[in-house]
Amino acid sequence: MSNAPTFKHIAVLLGGPSSEREVSLRSGAAVAAALRTRGHRVTEVLVGTDSAFTLPPDADVAFVAMHGRFGEDGTIQGMLRAQGIRHTGSSPEACARAFDKSKSKPVMAQAGIPTPPFEFLRSGEARTLPLPVVVKPVRQGSSVGISRVFHEADWPAALARALELDDTALVEEFIPGRELTVGVVGGEALPVIEIIAPDGNFDYHAKYTPGVSQHVVPAALPSAVAERCQAVALQLFDALGCSGMARVDIRLRPDGELFVLELNNIPGLTEISLLPDAARAHGWSFPELCERILSMVE
Numbered sequence: 001m002s003n004a005p006t007f008k009h010i011a012v013l014l015g016g017p018s019s020e021r022e023v024s025l026r027s028g029a030a031v032a033a034a035l036r037t038r039g040h041r042v043t044e045v046l047v048g049t050d051s052a053f054t055l056p057p058d059a060d061v062a063f064v065a066m067h068g069r070f071g072e073d074g075t076i077q078g079m080l081r082a083q084g085i086r087h088t089g090s091s092p093e094a095c096a097r098a099f100d101k102s103k104s105k106p107v108m109a110q111a112g113i114p115t116p117p118f119e120f121l122r123s124g125e126a127r128t129l130p131l132p133v134v135v136k137p138v139r140q141g142s143s144v145g146i147s148r149v150f151h152e153a154d155w156p157a158a159l160a161r162a163l164e165l166d167d168t169a170l171v172e173e174f175i176p177g178r179e180l181t182v183g184v185v186g187g188e189a190l191p192v193i194e195i196i197a198p199d200g201n202f203d204y205h206a207k208y209t210p211g212v213s214q215h216v217v218p219a220a221l222p223s224a225v226a227e228r229c230q231a232v233a234l235q236l237f238d239a240l241g242c243s244g245m246a247r248v249d250i251r252l253r254p255d256g257e258l259f260v261l262e263l264n265n266i267p268g269l270t271e272i273s274l275l276p277d278a279a280r281a282h283g284w285s286f287p288e289l290c291e292r293i294l295s296m297v298e
């Protein structure tokens with residue numbers, strides 16, 4: 001990019017204490033390598049499972065390549081700001097809103113963004129939504145702790161699985177149809193991707209095991225549907241107050257109705273991740289994508 005940022009020393013933060021540590025290690029390594037190919041001075045900063053990290057004393061920006069709790073929920077962003085270090089991605093407050101589904105789902109509803117009917121349950125509370133449903137912890141990513149429930153006999157175990165990881169579970173109506181996702185970089189929506197996963201279940205294994213899922217980019221959609229997907233992705237990005245980058249997950253029902261599931265404010269940046277795939281379809285190499293994300297640091 002001709003308007004590449006002038007940071008002297010970039011600290012790429014990777015690892016961390018979350019259940020998505022392994023993916024974060026891969027994302028961070030890929031980002032660091034990409035930025036080095038563009039001539040930047042880069043140090044990889046390994047964040048421990050105890051959340052400890054030490055920045056190089058002359059680092060003037062942090063590229064946060066961490067997923068899940070601590071990295072994506074606003075915690076590390078707040079710590080960096082307390083040290084006077086600028087960072088990629090959204091503010092601590094926007095990260096917290098996007099990561100916690102008990103905060104982001106009401107934002108969607110208030111903004112008129114289509115999302116499946118939902119409710120939040122704690123231990124001992126009864127479900128009111130009819131099956132089939134999807135149940136997930138309110139503060140996890142990468143499909144950790146998620147279950148699709150089609151039979152009442154499977155409900156207790158699914159709820160228990162989610163509540164092992166958080167004190168609150170999101171329960172939402174299961175939307176049959178196609179799995180779509182839209183990357184957002186700055187104020188620009190990237191081409192829509194369709195994800196084709198085994199049994200239509202884009203779980204942790206399907207997301208991070210090469211060859212298991214297929215990414216169709218751009219998705220084979222009528223132009224009006226693709227534009228609608230991009231529009232609602234940008235609408236949610238703005239409604240949550242995000243900046244830098246994000247990826248918005250959408251289900252498209254056979255009747256053409258679409259439903260926004262969630263926004264990931266630090267999407268995967270591995271060699272098989274969705275945002276880099278969308279960027280390539282948009283004409284940006286992976287190093288250029290990383291540099292664009294860096295150039296939007298506020």
